[in-house]
Amino acid sequence: MSKSIANPDLPPPPSGKYPARAHARRVAKWIAEHGGPKSGVIYLEGQSTKMTEDDDQATHFRQRRHFYYLSGCDLPDCFFAYDVAADKSTLWIPPVDPEYVMWAGMPLLKHEAMERYDVDEVLTSDELKSGQSLSRILGKEETTIMTIEDRADLSVFDTDKVGKQQKPEIDFSRTRNAIEACRVVKDDHEIAMIRHANIVSSYAHEQVLASVKRAKNERELNAVFVMHCHANGCREQAYGCICAGGTNASTLHYVDNDMPLTGRLNLLLDAGCEWQCYCSDITRTFPLDGKFTKESKDIYELVLRMQSTCMKMIRAGVKWEDVHMKAHTVAAEGLRKLGILHFHLSTQDILDSHITTRFFPHGLGHYLGMDTHDVGGNANYEDPNPFFAYLRIRGALPAGAVVTNEPGIYFRQFPLEQELKDGKWGGVVDQEMLKRYWDVGGVRIEDDILVKEDGCENLTTVRSDIEFVEATVCGFD
Structure with missing residues (x-):
């Protein structure tokens, strides 16, 4: 009998209802504390079913994250309202359509939705569109509807449906921000959801490492990762996998994932699955033949040092800009020690030249949650400072946030080679030494980190030390 792909030894996913009620209260409180109304109705619409052009199949469904945050509902064609003063949430789900049942089976029924979701009332969407349930929610006094512009069909509030005296005031200014x-x-x-996605993704990364020597093409390793996520309960990928062999790893968001592995040194795998709309985001870089070359090991150890140094800084209240710049400082010192940058330069000379932004061009990390690049980071992509132009988090980290710690060093021949020919980095880069490292491509190591008051916790469980990486690729032989 063949062995199951699913791993029964993985911890079970978190149990219990998604805490939508608490989230609705938190959002309402934020609105009130930031000058908004202390009563009214927060109204959101979920993602609707969309059909593929020239086909009778629906496109892949992905629930709107703001809707999920307040409802916990992952079904299409649903609607949600939270009456702030009454502290009451209402979810509208699609009614039973006999024709639909013929082809796709029974949908979720109202009593089943009440058992599954953390809401006070479940109705069907035909009741919403007829105005019956809205009239009751709006009451007899003037009400403010707080919603997100371009995310709601406000025709449900037409006076012919809810009554002329119940025509509400529409507020677009606060709900998204809140x-x-x-x-x-x-x-x-939420932390338990992210932790579970990390557990499954970490296991899938380990299975990729163990499969390297049998693979001939990037797509094979991509498939191994997705297979093990799916087999262990996580059908959705948090983002498109980056499975980059050799010099392909110098492309930060490489998407081809279909090149031969023959003759390449390393593989960079940036991949993570979702668990019930919550993401993981993990990157590992490893030698395809089981042993890092000297140059690959040089860069891997440098990136590992960048990450571990920054890890010690992560705690509530730390400015993310400071952590990011510490990574650049370690990169500058490491590249100089390797001779890629000239020995006579001081660390400050190197930082002042901005050359490390060519080897480490992206931000150190980003918030992680229902989106891979999660909301709330207050990025400033217009910042003229090249160190911060792509930094996705600005300001102090709060306890309870989850961030990625993902330094990298990349050897992207274009445009760096062209800039060197133009004399831009004269006196900074040792071009002869640099030539030894082009084939390394790129090294990135990425873990998902829970910020705490007194430090941090790494939610990613797959190891990244050289001994483990090499031994796993070699099969511990």
Whole structure:
């Protein structure tokens, strides 16, 4: 009998209802504390079913994250309202359509939705569109509807449906900001969801490492990762996998994932699955033949040092800009020690030249949650400072946030080679030494980190030390 692909030894996923009620209260409180109304109705619409052009199949469904945050509902064609003063949430789900049942089976029924979701009332969407349930929610006094512009069909509030005296005031100015601010700090249930996605993704990364010597093409290793995530309960990928062999790893968001592995030194695998809309985001870089070359090991150890140095700084209240710049400082010192940057330069000379932004061009990390690049980071992509132009988090980290710690060093021949020919980095880069490292491509190591008051916790469980990486690729022989 063949062995199951699913791993029964992995910890079970978190149990219990998603805490939508607490999230709705938190958002309402944020609105009130930031000058908004202390009563009214927060109204959101979930993602609708969309059909593929020239086909009778629906496109892949992905629930709107703001809607999920307040409802916990992952079904298409649903609607949600939270009456702030009454502290009452209502979820509208699609009614039973006999024709639909013929082809796709029974949908979720109202009593089943009440058992599954953390809401006070479940109705069907035909009741919403007829105005019956809205009239009751709006009451007899003037009400403010707080929603997100371009995310709601406001025709449900037409006077011919809810009554002329019940025509509400529509407020687009606060709901998105409130939800995005609240989503930064995770509660225990959300952290458990991210932790589970990390456990499954970490296991899938380990299986990729163990499969390297049998693979001939990037797509084979991509498939191994997705297979093990799916087999262990995580069908959705948090983002498109980056499976980059050799010099392909110098492309930060490489998407081809279909090149031969023959003759290449390393593989960079940036991949993570979702668990019930919550993401993981993990990167590992490893030698394809089981042993790092000297140059690959040089860079791997440098990136590992960048990450571990920054890890010690992560705690509530730390400015992310300071952590990011510490990574650049370690990179500058390491590249000079390797001779890629000239020995006579001081660390400050190197930083002042901005050359490390060519080897480490992206930000150190980003918030992680229901989106891979989660909301609330207050990035400033117009910042003229090249160190911060791509930094996705600005300011102090709060306890309860989850961030990625993902330094990298990349050897991207274009445009760096062209800049060197133009004399831009004269006196900074040792071009002869640099030539030894082009084939390394790129090294990135990425873990998902829970910020705490007194430090941090690494939610990613796959190891990244050289001994483990090489031994796993070689099969511990």
